[in-house]
Amino acid sequence: MRHFMIIEAPSNLGLKELRPGVEPGVRRLPEALRKTELALEAGINHVICIPTPPYSMDIDGESGVRNAEAIAAYSEKLAASVREAVEKDIIPIVIGGDCSILIGNALGLRSTGKDYGLFAMDGHHDYMWPEYSGTAGAAGMALAIVAGKGHAKLTNIGHLGPYIKEEYIYAYGNRELEAGYVQLITDSKIHYYDLPAIREQGTHAITAGFLTMIGQAGLDGFWVHLDVDVLDNDVMPCVDSPLPGGLSYREWEETLQPLIASRYFKGMNITILDPSMDRDNRYTKAFSERLAALLRPAVKGLSNS
Known part of the structure; x- marks a missing residue:
């Protein structure tokens, strides 16, 4: 029997304002998924919330990252809860929030003293650092930060960086295909699969390759990062940086099913869905229903290796 919990992490500190004076609404996702009864539908009984600092547009002069010190402090709080869960063999589903969570x-996983992999599903690869960012937002740099690229204020909290080694990361779903942007990640050791590569190779081959890598590398498990903008904009338009195309819900489910069912699965986070952009709640409700259906078999102990 596998034990699950939900950790609410309603941070929007990694994003710039939607427009002057309007803070990002991603912080409302935990509340929105409570209303859709995600926990009940998935069969999860334990829910906690890690409160976040007030939103600010401040750019940290030392690191060049917006709200760097607040994000670092919040990351330590979130890490403590993730570490506690993982060490008790509880699988946390962390509801954001923006990608800076x-x-x-990742810090929580690293603080256990063990090595983990990361399967990062995102419509952007988020592997960049301040000099390449047009927003100074940590959300767009999150993958680089966890891999140790950037200022130590975020990449080396508690002298634990890098939190996840590049060779243990799969970046899956990018469809921002400008050459300079893509080169940042293709020059790294990260296993990179953009949307055209997914369509060419197929979801099953890529996820099977990832799970094989986890086993062969002798890792203690892996985390899934799910930015909902990996989904097709037609089915998930409630995001801050929409792009044409994306995964269908069927492709999304085919990707996540074997990952969540794996005995190596240690947790996941969901980010970027902004309920304030979903006036009639239809997209949030559909997402919640599909996520609950994916989680339910694992929560009920119907998983495999």
Whole structure:
């Protein structure tokens, strides 16, 4: 029997304002998924919330990252809860929030003293650092930060960086295909699969390759980072940086099913869905229903290796 919990991490500190005076609404996702009864539908009974600092547009002069000190402090709090869960063999489902919550999750895994992999599903690869960012937002740098690229204020919290080694990371779903942007990640050791590569190779081959890598590398497990903008904009338009195309829900489910069912699966986070962009709640409700259906078999102990 596998034990699951939900950790609410409603941080929007990694994003710039939607427009002057309007903070990002991603912090409302935990509340929105409570209303859709995600936990009940998935069969999860334990829910906690890690409160976040007030939103700010401040750019840290030392690191060049917006709200760097607040994000670092919040990451330590989130990491403590993730570490406690993982050490008790509880699988946390962390509801964000923006992608900067990946920092705290990865830090929590690393603080156990073990090595983990990361399967990062995202419509952007988020492998960049301040000099390449047009927003100074940590959300767009999250993958680079957890891999140790950037200022130590975020990449080396507690002298534990890198939190996840590049060779243990799969970046899956990018469809921002500008050559300079893509080169940042293709020059790294990360296993990179953009949307055209997924369509060419197929979801099953890529996820099977990832799970094989986890086993062969002798890792203690892996985390899934799920930015909902990996989904096709037609089925998930409630995001801050929409792009044409994306995964269908069927492709999304085919990707996640073997990952969640794996005995190596140690947790996941969900980010970027902004309920304030979903006036009639239809997209949030559909997402919640599909996520609950994916989680339910694992929560009920119907998983495999």
